[in-house]
Amino acid sequence: MKPGRFTYHAPRSVDEALAVLGQHAGDAKVLAGGQSLVPLLNFRVAEPGHLVDVNRLPGLSEPVRTATGWHVPALVRQRAVERSAALTGAFPLLGRALHEVAHPQIRNRGTLCGSLAHADAAAELPAVVTALDGRLRIASPRGERTVAAADFFVFHLTTALEDDELLLGVDLDDLPAGTTTSFHEFAGRRGDFALAAVAGQATRDTRGVVTRCRLVAAGVAGTPLRLRAAEDVLLGARLDDSALAAATRAAAREARPTGDVHASAGYRRDLVGTLTRRVLADIAAAVPTEELTHA
Amino acid sequence: MPDQDEPVWVDTTVNGVRHEEVVDARTTLADFLRGRLRLTGTHVGCEHGVCGACTVIVDGAAVRSCLMLAVQADGAVVETVEGLTDDPGDLTPLQDAFSRHHAVQCGFCTSGFLMSTTAALREGPVTDEAQARDVLSGNICRCTGYTGMVAALLEVGGTRDDH
Numbered sequence: 001m002k003p004g005r006f007t008y009h010a011p012r013s014v015d016e017a018l019a020v021l022g023q024h025a026g027d028a029k030v031l032a033g034g035q036s037l038v039p040l041l042n043f044r045v046a047e048p049g050h051l052v053d054v055n056r057l058p059g060l061s062e063p064v065r066t067a068t069g070w071h072v073p074a075l076v077r078q079r080a081v082e083r084s085a086a087l088t089g090a091f092p093l094l095g096r097a098l099h100e101v102a103h104p105q106i107r108n109r110g111t112l113c114g115s116l117a118h119a120d121a122a123a124e125l126p127a128v129v130t131a132l133d134g135r136l137r138i139a140s141p142r143g144e145r146t147v148a149a150a151d152f153f154v155f156h157l158t159t160a161l162e163d164d165e166l167l168l169g170v171d172l173d174d175l176p177a178g179t180t181t182s183f184h185e186f187a188g189r190r191g192d193f194a195l196a197a198v199a200g201q202a203t204r205d206t207r208g209v210v211t212r213c214r215l216v217a218a219g220v221a222g223t224p225l226r227l228r229a230a231e232d233v234l235l236g237a238r239l240d241d242s243a244l245a246a247a248t249r250a251a252a253r254e255a256r257p258t259g260d261v262h263a264s265a266g267y268r269r270d271l272v273g274t275l276t277r278r279v280l281a282d283i284a285a286a287v288p289t290e291e292l293t294h295a
Numbered sequence: 296m297p298d299q300d301e302p303v304w305v306d307t308t309v310n311g312v313r314h315e316e317v318v319d320a321r322t323t324l325a326d327f328l329r330g331r332l333r334l335t336g337t338h339v340g341c342e343h344g345v346c347g348a349c350t351v352i353v354d355g356a357a358v359r360s361c362l363m364l365a366v367q368a369d370g371a372v373v374e375t376v377e378g379l380t381d382d383p384g385d386l387t388p389l390q391d392a393f394s395r396h397h398a399v400q401c402g403f404c405t406s407g408f409l410m411s412t413t414a415a416l417r418e419g420p421v422t423d424e425a426q427a428r429d430v431l432s433g434n435i436c437r438c439t440g441y442t443g444m445v446a447a448l449l450e451v452g453g454t455r456d457d458h
Contacts, residue, residue, distance in 0.1 A: 005319075006296070
């Protein structure tokens, strides 16, 4: 229950961090908030020879306003996101989901980007960032590249990040006018990983017809699962009872969870339907800003 | 894996006292506080961030000291349960309320609860039971059933300047 030996690096620049990662690719792990990695080190599930502590990298601790939305750099703590009126105002489901992520003591250290890089299939934030069409900025000795969240998550604990790459941050675009978001999860205990979670957003025109929709489930596949059949049901429809019922059925059908000691596959599938309905009910109940303007 | 431990410098202020120490890079903050500084009020339970017994306050924020390396506290200000009062015989209003409401039984989890709740009360008042249980949810107690802790927290939670 103590970490194995490693060589500790505390680079002071991204270039320095990349140099260390490149030199020890495959035998180095990046330490950000440490709330997922350090348990793995303590259990010796992970025994990297080199630990690259990025907490002293400059300029990565504050969210940055961009031309199209917000950039959340690698060292922004989850607690800082949930306390940022600008971020939770722009993306209400982010604040809602963060309240379900572990506990304040964990969120005080844990970073938004660290949760993405760790990519636990039951984690809330990968699903939320997928539902927001987030783009991940990744640095390597070969330069910088951007990967869409939909392409970033490969499998449980597996991402598109190469061994010598560093996640610099995530870009989230402002939501179009008329958009409402929501997030619901079900967990055995407060702060646990979700048995299932659903993150969603929908954009409606002035007549209340859905023109754009994202529904993403967590905990029921190896990656965040886009509920495309449910989205298709909603596109071009109003969010009335029959549309919600049809989307709920479609969502439960397209989820193919596996069962484990915490919940059976069938129970999880039912949860996806129920949580989808709750997300859509929230969205249906909210009056999109554009409708207010045109009322 | 290196065949020898790597020594690293840590310069940190714990309960108002500055410590400059050399530790193994893999030493957690919890083990540093207990083993090196002999501040054994911080308890180590699960060692993977679930139980909350090792909670301390680092730069004003309650954190799991089992999930931080000691070297990461370099330059930081750390508070442990020993630092809640200046005099070891004194109790903070929160500690006193824990005592009176029987929020302590075996005591193993108590220091973690005190650090979590102390940090929460510095951030703002705790005025209803749902909020109190939310504040307490990051720590595990196997004895008390939490009822006494909720009562203690609510008793002192409305006033935020005593902590």
